[in-house]
Amino acid sequence: MPALAPNRFVDPAVLAEISNLDLIARTVVDGFVAGLHRSPDFGFSQEFAEYRAYTPGDDLRHVDWNVFARTEKAYLKRFRGETNAQIIFLLDASASMNFASGPVSKFTYAKYLASALIYLAHLQRDATGFVSFHDEVDAFVPPSTRQGQLMRLLHAVDGAETGERTDFARPFVHLQNLRRRRGLTILISDFLAPVDKVVSAAEPLRFNGEEVILFHVLDREELRPGLNDPVLLLDMETNEALEVSPDYARTEYPAKIAQHLDELRTESQKAGLDYFLLRTDQPLDAGLREYLTVRQRRI
Amino acid sequence: MGFFSPWFLAGIVAVGLPLWLHLLRQFQRTPRPFSSLMFFERRVQSSTRHLRLRYLVLLALRLALLALLALAFANPFVNQSANSVQRRALTVIALDRSFSMRFGQRMAEAKAQGRRVLNSLTGQTRVQVVAFDSHLDVLTQPQSKGAAAVQSAIDSLQPGDDVSSFGELSRGLRVIADTSNMHLDAHVITDAQKSSMPASFADLDVGPHISLAIEPIGSTAANWALEGVNIPSHVYDSANVRVTAVIAGWNTAQVTRKAVLELDGRTIVSKDVTITAGGRAQVEFDGLSIPHGPHRGHVSLEPHDELPQDDAFAFSIERSDPRCVLFLHAGGRANEAFYYKSALEASSTTGLTVQPLPLEQINGQDLNKFAFVVLNNPGTLDDGAANRIRDYITKGGAALIAVGPNTIREHVVPIAGNSVSAVAQRQGADSSGSGAPVLATPGQFANVEFLQTARLTARPGEPVLARFADGSPLLLEKRVGEGRILIFASTLDNSTNDFPLHASFLPFVAQTAAYLAATQSDPSSVVVGTPVELRKTNTQNTAADVIGPDGRHLLSLSDASRAMSYNVEREGFYDVQRAGRQRVLIAVHADRRESDLTQVPVDTLKIWRNTGDSSADPVPGTKQQIVPRSLWRYFLTLAFLAALVESVFGMRYLARERQTR
Numbered sequence: 033m034p035a036l037a038p039n040r041f042v043d044p045a046v047l048a049e050i051s052n053l054d055l056i057a058r059t060v061v062d063g064f065v066a067g068l069h070r071s072p073d074f075g076f077s078q079e080f081a082e083y084r085a086y087t088p089g090d091d092l093r094h095v096d097w098n099v100f101a102r103t104e105k106a107y108l109k110r111f112r113g114e115t116n117a118q119i120i121f122l123l124d125a126s127a128s129m130n131f132a133s134g135p136v137s138k139f140t141y142a143k144y145l146a147s148a149l150i151y152l153a154h155l156q157r158d159a160t161g162f163v164s165f166h167d168e169v170d171a172f173v174p175p176s177t178r179q180g181q182l183m184r185l186l187h188a189v190d191g192a193e194t195g196e197r198t199d200f201a202r203p204f205v206h207l208q209n210l211r212r213r214r215g216l217t218i219l220i221s222d223f224l225a226p227v228d229k230v231v232s233a234a235e236p237l238r239f240n241g242e243e244v245i246l247f248h249v250l251d252r253e254e255l256r257p258g259l260n261d262p263v264l265l266l267d268m269e270t271n272e273a274l275e276v277s278p279d280y281a282r283t284e285y286p287a288k289i290a291q292h293l294d295e296l297r298t299e300s301q302k303a304g305l306d307y308f309l310l311r312t313d314q315p316l317d318a319g320l321r322e323y324l325t326v327r328q329r330r331i
Numbered sequence: 332m333g334f335f336s337p338w339f340l341a342g343i344v345a346v347g348l349p350l351w352l353h354l355l356r357q358f359q360r361t362p363r364p365f366s367s368l369m370f371f372e373r374r375v376q377s378s379t380r381h382l383r384l385r386y387l388v389l390l391a392l393r394l395a396l397l398a399l400l401a402l403a404f405a406n407p408f409v410n411q412s413a414n415s416v417q418r419r420a421l422t423v424i425a426l427d428r429s430f431s432m433r434f435g436q437r438m439a440e441a442k443a444q445g446r447r448v449l450n451s452l453t454g455q456t457r458v459q460v461v462a463f464d465s466h467l468d469v470l471t472q473p474q475s476k477g478a479a480a481v482q483s484a485i486d487s488l489q490p491g492d493d494v495s496s497f498g499e500l501s502r503g504l505r506v507i508a509d510t511s512n513m514h515l516d517a518h519v520i521t522d523a524q525k526s527s528m529p530a531s532f533a534d535l536d537v538g539p540h541i542s543l544a545i546e547p548i549g550s551t552a553a554n555w556a557l558e559g560v561n562i563p564s565h566v567y568d569s570a571n572v573r574v575t576a577v578i579a580g581w582n583t584a585q586v587t588r589k590a591v592l593e594l595d596g597r598t599i600v601s602k603d604v605t606i607t608a609g610g611r612a613q614v615e616f617d618g619l620s621i622p623h624g625p626h627r628g629h630v631s632l633e634p635h636d637e638l639p640q641d642d643a644f645a646f647s648i649e650r651s652d653p654r655c656v657l658f659l660h661a662g663g664r665a666n667e668a669f670y671y672k673s674a675l676e677a678s679s680t681t682g683l684t685v686q687p688l689p690l691e692q693i694n695g696q697d698l699n700k701f702a703f704v705v706l707n708n709p710g711t712l713d714d715g716a717a718n719r720i721r722d723y724i725t726k727g728g729a730a731l732i733a734v735g736p737n738t739i740r741e742h743v744v745p746i747a748g749n750s751v752s753a754v755a756q757r758q759g760a761d762s763s764g765s766g767a768p769v770l771a772t773p774g775q776f777a778n779v780e781f782l783q784t785a786r787l788t789a790r791p792g793e794p795v796l797a798r799f800a801d802g803s804p805l806l807l808e809k810r811v812g813e814g815r816i817l818i819f820a821s822t823l824d825n826s827t828n829d830f831p832l833h834a835s836f837l838p839f840v841a842q843t844a845a846y847l848a849a850t851q852s853d854p855s856s857v858v859v860g861t862p863v864e865l866r867k868t869n870t871q872n873t874a875a876d877v878i879g880p881d882g883r884h885l886l887s888l889s890d891a892s893r894a895m896s897y898n899v900e901r902e903g904f905y906d907v908q909r910a911g912r913q914r915v916l917i918a919v920h921a922d923r924r925e926s927d928l929t930q931v932p933v934d935t936l937k938i939w940r941n942t943g944d945s946s947a948d949p950v951p952g953t954k955q956q957i958v959p960r961s962l963w964r965y966f967l968t969l970a971f972l973a974a975l976v977e978s979v980f981g982m983r984y985l986a987r988e989r990q991t992r
């Protein structure tokens with residue numbers, strides 16, 4: 033029996049056949065991690081970082097009892113992954129995220145990605161939170177490392193539903209009010225909005241020392257629409273209808289979307305934001321790699 | 332423009348269906364959701380006009396398809412001049428070869444006229460020569476005017492003995508025009524006899540594709556002819572023969588001519604007869620002594636006129652001994668034959684005598700020497716007698732079976748096998764005649780009362796020639812092998828009916844006897860074109876033979892064994908050997924309508940000519956012939972094309988619809 037490629041476990045078309053988001057996250061991350069262990073580029077394990085003196089309220093399970101036996105002092109063993117990262121996932125739940133030309137919509141893909149990253153963060157014992165938003169905040173799970181946080185997060189991701197329009201300012205304002213300490217903010221969206229609005233909404237976090245990753249999720253059809261005939265298109269957010277010719281879709285539209293992507297990438301870099309473009313027919317491991325790269329830099 | 336079937340135009344209402352589909356169900360394109368239109372511009376909206384236009388083309392094709400189908404079924408036509416139909420030209424030279432063309436030099440004149448017509452044609456003209464009398468014969472195929480066959484067809488033409496028919500000529504020309512799909516320039520060279528005109532002038536119509544040029548030969552001429560001779564074809568007593576001849580004159584002055592009776596080439600007697608101007612005269616020859624055997628006779632006029640062939644009238648006559656009919660009755664009841672014997676022997680034309688014989692004595696008789704056998708009131712026949720009679724009938728004999736009380740007791744008619752039962756009631760016969768030739772005299776059974784009758788059962792294929800008042804068969808015909816049986820559902824004496832006491836009993840006996848003895852069919856002379864019967868059924872394998880006036884055998888080997896009849900085509904004597912029967916001599920004469928040489932008026936000929944394409948020489952005041960030209964084929968072709976294009980458009984349209992969804 034031939035060995036399955038690691039990508040086999042992160043292919044979104046395959047994941048679409050699995051209904052359990054928890055299982056999806058585990059499948060993606062376990063497959064991805066198995067691949068990383070064979071890679072010299074990424075060391076992914078519970079690497080020891082430091083000992084910290086026990087203070088009341090700490091979880092006794094993390095006490096290093098060997099040290100206590102030798103020194104009769106209680107120390108907590110801390111690993112690299114659980115240093116002090118606080119990660120917030122922002123999921124764009126606007127109506128445009130429902131677009132799909134294949135089996136997986138942008139919103140579903142974004143959910144897979146968020147779930148996988150949340151599970152990965154859980155493995156690394158990061159305090160993880162989740163916000164879904166459209167023109168207002170729809171769901172919010174504050175970051176924590178408490179028992180059951182993973183399931184709360186996954187339930188929140190699973191229960192997220194799309195609204196209508198996108199307003200990037202509201203979740204970021206909500207986040208700034210919420211943040212107690214610096215961390216990593218991951219925004220998953222299709223960014224179908226003016227670039228300056230997106231960047232201006234995320235830029236203040238960066239000013240506060242936060243790491244911000246922009247995962248830009250797009251459908252292949254959005255990059256190059258395949259129209260053979262004039263067709264009446266309906267904007268999923270505004271319900272505005274427009275008849276579009278195939279000539280325009282073949283020539284001018286790709287140029288415009290490419291210009292939008294370039295602009296978004298450039299402006300993000302200028303603002304110190306990490307930008308990463310994902311297509312819904314691509315495996316999820318590209319996103320996971322991007323996350324790990326940024327997280328290592330953060331630590 | 333008009334329509335042959337305008338009711339089909341109602342089908343145009345069906346165009347409402349696509350109109351409803353296309354217009355009432357407006358062009359509604361299902362919007363296709365897209366994430367954001369922020370990168371699209373409104374100026375591209377005009378491109379959908381192209382799609383809308385294609386949509387309207389599809390609608391137009393569907394409307395056209397339904398409208399064209401309705402129009403095709405309504406069968407539209409346009410009126411157009413018959414001349415506008417372009418066809419290749421063919422010159423037809425039609426020569427009259429009827430009996431009247433024997434008058435004087437008319438045949439030679441007709442040939443000369445035919446050659447003149449031929450010489451007047453241009454070198455490229457295609458010519459066909461036909462000859463006509465009562466039918467049209469094609470003498471040459473269409474070919475160039477210089478072909479030797481055309482010239483020789485005209486030169487070798489000889490007059491026949493048949494009657495001419497302009498109706499048949501017109502029909503034949505129409506057939507040539509229709510089958511060749513060519514325009515005919517027909518030159519009809521004829522003596523234009525008035526008697527050749529059909530009963531209905533419509534039969535002369537040659538149609539739009541024929542230009543008729545009628546070229547009359549000769550003129551109305553005086554002519555005398557032997558119109559008919561009345562003489563029996565069979566005699567059994569030579570002392571009684573009387574010959575009556577009728578002489579007619581057309582366009583003639585009063586003259587006195589000599590009528591001569593010849594028998595076998597010998598002049599028997601002659602008489603002077605005065606024929607009034609344009610009238611008729613009758614001459615009688617009494618006491619003609621006829622020797623035994625067949626003889627050829629003529630009655631002729633002297634001196635002859637310019638048509639000598641109709642100055643003589645041929646007849647045949649045969650003298651033979653009377654034939655015997657075997658009357659079988661129950662033993663000791665010879666008086667049963669009294670009425671039948673008296674009636675049959677009273678008729679001198681049948682040549683039959685009756686021999687009564689008890690049924691028990693049949694075994695000693697040779698049945699083949701009898702004309703037919705009569706079984707009166709037969710009961711049960713012994714096997715030997717029944718087989719002998721059945722064999723005799725199967726080989727071509729005949730029998731008359733009269734059903735009586737003895738037969739009814741057995742419930743079956745011997746020999747024939749038909750079931751029979753008694754009917755107690757007294758009744759008459761059905762007064763409506765059957766029209767059967769065996770009962771030529773109408774009202775045969777009027778006032779006849781049948782006291783005790785038999786109810787016969789007719790089997791399929793057995794014609795009932797007469798019926799009782801209650802509808803059951805009175806006289807039934809049945810074929811057995813090559814012979815035939817007549818079953819009479821009563822007796823031939825006065826024991827169960829009073830028929831023998833009526834005057835109609837005599838013709839009944841004579842006619843049924845002539846029918847069974849087969850002596851009734853041959854007249855002394857028949858007209859040219861008459862079919863002569865050669866065999867009764869196609870199962871008769873015995874060979875027939877016909878020897879013509881020139882002494883030649885006229886039947887091929889296959890015709891000799893299969894042909895049912897032969898049409899006599901020339902005047903003279905035909906020696907005919909029918910299958911399984913005696914040789915007979917048949918005299919044939921030309922139809923005497925040909926003797927009337929009165930010509931058709933010129934105006935009538937003009938009208939006839941104008942029934943065809945008269946564009947070359949139109950007669951003032953006549954209308955040009957208009958021919959409706961049907962257009963349904965064109966509309967159906969257009970409908971087919973519309974359906975084809977609609978299918979292509981529809982498929983492409985649907986494919987795009989699916990893609991865009």
